Amino acid sequence: MTDPRPVLRQCVACRCLVDRRQLWRVVRLAGGGLALDAGIGRSAYLCPSPSCLDEARRRKRLQRSLRCPVSDGLYADLLARIATSGPATPEAR
Ligand SMILES: [Zn+2]
Numbered sequence: 001m002t003d004p005r006p007v008l009r010q011c012v013a014c015r016c017l018v019d020r021r022q023l024w025r026v027v028r029l030a031g032g033g034l035a036l037d038a039g040i041g042r043s044a045y046l047c048p049s050p051s052c053l054d055e056a057r058r059r060k061r062l063q064r065s066l067r068c069p070v071s072d073g074l075y076a077d078l079l080a081r082i083a084t085s086g087p088a089t090p091e092a093r
Pocket of ligand 1: 011012013015016046047052
């Protein structure tokens, strides 16, 4: 089940190229509004880490990438995800 050629996307905060399956995708929906991980529209990618989330918020990287306002609620949702899923430790198993 290992894809030999992962699709890389650039995090809007740290600008690292990462397999997109490991990134959050924030989608600007065609009908207006924003969605996470689903939907069709202009997308921005972000590492699921507090540091990248903070960087993106402070520097308005999502706004710039998506060219639309990003509410605090979206950042709060992402932060909540980190809190619930815990730190990512791919080496743990
Ligand atoms: Zn990042």
